[in-house]
Amino acid sequence: MSAGVEALRVPRQVSGARPVGKLFGIAAAAVAVTAFAIPALTGSYWTYVFTYFLVYAMIGLSLVLLTGYVGQISLMGATLVGLGAFTSAAVEVHWGWPFWAAALSAGLITLPFSLLIGFPALRLRGLYLAIATLAFAKLIEELVFKGWPWLTGGFSGMQVHRPHMLIPFESDARYFWLVLGVFCAVLAFTYNFSRSRVGRAMRATRENELAAQAMGINIVKYKMLAFFLSGVVAGLAGALQIHLSKAGSFEAYRFYLSFLIFVMVVIGGVRSMWGALLGGVFLILQTELLRGVEFLTRFTDIAFGVGLIWVVLSNPEGLAGYLRDQWAWVKEKPRWRALVAVAFVAFDIGTMWLLVHFGGQKGAG
């Protein structure tokens, strides 16, 4: 056959060369609408909840970078988040650093810890690495969180103020914008690099270390890079979180939270950055929906359990993989597309309505 004429031509926008301009426009519009719609249409409480969701999605992203991209299982997510949170609080409270410097230091403080766990992790895989990171998390919890009140404020915890950078970010709506901005920047960066040689080298390392090395990929470098990136994102999320709730003690960053984050991301889909978002959606939906009714509160853990079983049994790539497969199916039947889109929007609005009317504490309104 001559030059594969009958073959499908590979679409231009595959992988690296997406029409970023168009996509960027849509994304920017969506973000702008969200930024104004959430505080305007819902009350202060739901703006707070949505900010909370963004923080958790970012924590989830830190795990996707490590577990999803290079395949290293970590159960120390909460510890890194806590380190970031307390570092940002401590440098503000004790040294009077501005918020941006505190947030930056929260990201950077994780680097030595990533290095410390990253190097032994080069020789460990799977369950063994999970146990090692768990032990490391417990160690930091005992030595640093409990043993260093300067950093964590001991049992009473640390109190901080929302930042004031040029304009005040004191109100929930303003702080929501700040978090949304940081979140979008991190997401865009991740989106870009994961579709480049760096992201591919990470996935190659996860898939097959031998083949990756034979193709000239320095697997040690990319594993360490993933550890560092994951730590920085977690630390940054920590700084955003403690400024969101304006207070925090080490009780909030116990290793139980690491399990929660891990399960959240697995349900969302650990291999894709969208999985972190979907995991965050899942977390918020189930806590806020079930929290509203006294009787249902006890089902929050069960929801996670059921989600986890669903992933393990039938959808290893979580909600992200499930939705992608469904979308591929829908794409082949153009007539369905409009219907699905309408259903999706209806579902969105319905859930929102359910949340606001029955979920959580009643929305301010």
Place this chain on the structure above:
Amino acid sequence: MSRSTSVALPAQPVAPAQAARSSEGDTNTTSLFECRGIDVSFGGLKALSDVSVRVDEGEIVGMIGPNGAGKTTLFNVISGFLVANSGKVLLDGRDLTGLLPYERARLGLGRTFQQALLYRDLSVLENLLIASHRHTRRGLFSNGLRLGAAAREEREALERARATMDVVDLTPYWEKKAGALSYGTLRMLELACMLVQAPRFVLLDEPASGIAQRETEALGPLLRRIREQMQTTILIIEHDIPMVSGLSDRMYAMDLGKVIAEGAPAQVLAHPEVVASYLGRPETVGLEESPKPARRRPAPRRTAGAPRGGGSPT
């Protein structure tokens, strides 16, 4: 063969310096690749003893021998996955002996694995893009911010992958996961990855194993074309004797960790020791699929005491 010969292989960033092949019979052909006095033992077991192999620029050299002869062990030493007890590995006059596998790959040493090791959960296209790794340079920040240089590099990698898919007829499968391909197509993808990687010197470990006869027949001409157009030099392990002897300029035969014969294919096949060790049992030739004990090195630590096949198939 139905594969299109009119299509030129994609332009590759090959070092132009040594690209020109020295003409046949030239007395001072440069040895592109050489390994000298390689010794490997697992515990008290000698897997390789004093193995020396030399491949000239532009040659296709075959390597035959029964299972357990040490061929794959030698490949592991050359590509750096296994550390030899003694001996040197030289590529283009450069000593590779102390280098890690990925450093050797960067310097232009490619290899394929016996079981077509690729990234099964990734798409065909992504596999090919990964193979471009050594031709791209941009780091995390350049790519994360999608600076101009990084975007250009991405476009070039995509173009290379696209052109290569056309040449080996993989384009219809570009979206498929590598793990979902038939074995023959998977091996084709492996070769396509080699094309993208464009090494100066490539080690092929049984490229014809497990694929259909018709595909095997297509493989020879394809390998020749790779050599002509990519200026790649090839050392190939193969159990398909007719194919490898038809393809090779020279051959080596190994048995029990030693090189027992070297020279023109006909010469090697006629060598009494080769006949005794290998070709004397025609019923086993080409039927041996028994996996050899893993001797690769996932970490720098030496794997010791892996039992050798004992030279005879089980």
